[in-house]
Amino acid sequence: MLEVRDLHASYGHGDVLHGLNLHIGEGSVTALIGANGAGKSTVMRTISGLMKPTRGAVLHMGQDISGLGAERVVRRGxxxxxxxxxxxxxxxxxxxxxxxxxxxxxxxxxxxxxxxxxxxxxxxxxxxxxxxxxxxxxxxxxxxxxxxxxxxxxxPKVLLLDEPSMGLAPLIVKQIFEALVALASQNLTVFICEQNSEITLRHADYGYVIESGRLVLSGKAEELVADARVKEAYLGG
Known part of the structure; x- marks a missing residue:
């Protein structure tokens, strides 16, 4: 459905993203977690056409959409x-x-x-x-x-969400994530970037962990929740 290959992106002072490879399956909820400043928003801006990668490609249904611009990306779904x-x-x-x-x-x-x-x-x-x-x-x-x-x-066929829990009360966050899971059950593909790692992974199918613009871990969401490294760095374990 959506694939990121060797993605590099920059704001003009060196790369912010360093060779990311992501696969977001159709009808799935996929999470990208990491600390503030890790590069999550840059990933979203690049996929959505607000930024052009300096290297690499974003593929939707096998077609490169990296240089389309935001309006044409929306028209693609x-x-x-x-x-x-x-x-x-x-x-x-x-x-x-x-x-x-x-x-x-x-x-x-x-x-x-x-x-x-x-x-x-x-x-x-x-x-x-x-x-x-x-x-x-x-x-x-x-x-x-x-x-x-x-x-x-x-x-849309793919819904991209950048920090949807930011500034919200826990009960509202729970409601938002339940709505996103309901959307995925209707075959909408959902890709979420979040600092709130625990609730994101508990509602996701698959997850990636980003640090300083590089992917450091990936796997099924339930496996990442149980991973000692993820617990220590992101889940307060």
């Missing part, structure tokens, strides 16, 4: 939920969701838009109660639901 949510604060919840469906609305495909909207509001009923409310006035958890919902409005 990949959607990013960015770190910090980044909702459009002055716009209403309804308007934020419309922004996620731009590729259908510019074609006046209201049928597809309405179908995606119904799907998102069923997944996150709280948003249905807030449709006319400015996004900036929502709670942190509601904003994260909105950010995920906005991404889902593009009807």
């Amino acid at each position: 990949l959607a990013l939920v960015p770190e910090g949510r980044k909702v459009f604060a002055p716009l209403t919840v309804a308007e934020n969701l419309e922004m996620g469906a731009f590729q259908y609305l510019i074609k006046r495909d209201t049928t597809r838009y309405q179908a995606q909207l119904a799907f998102v509001l069923e997944l996150f009923p709280k948003l249905k109660e807030r449709m006319d409310q400015a996004a900036g006035t929502l709670s942190g958890g509601e904003q994260q639901m909105l950010a995920i919902g906005r991404a889902l409005m593009s009807a």
Whole structure:
């Protein structure tokens, strides 16, 4: 489904990523865990087309999408939920969701838009109660639901999430991850970058560990949870 080969990326002062190789299977929940500054967000930015790799490739369904740019990556079926949510604060919840469906609305495909909207509001009923409310006035958890919902409005095949638990209460984090597992059960591929390693691995099928832009461990999520090195470095063991 999604493959990263020998990925290098830079912000202009030396590489941040150093030859990453990842495989994200169709319909799976795959985790990339690591400390702050390890390179997780750079991985997401590169996959989603916000950055171009300095070397290597990102393959989706066997085709190289490394140089497409963010809009064309979305059209191919990949959607990013960015770190910090980044909702459009002055716009209403309804308007934020419309922004996620731009590729259908510019074609006046209201049928597809309405179908995606119904799907998102069923997944996150709280948003249905807030449709006319400015996004900036929502709670942190509601904003994260909105950010995920906005991404889902593009009807993606792959959902990319950068630190979805950031700043949220544990109960809200649990609800968010349960929603992501439910999405994967409907054959949506989910790839999550997170510092909150324990809850991420407990909801994932497979995991990778990144340190200083290099992969240092990978394996089934249940095996990583039990790994002494992961426990000591990331799970407080």
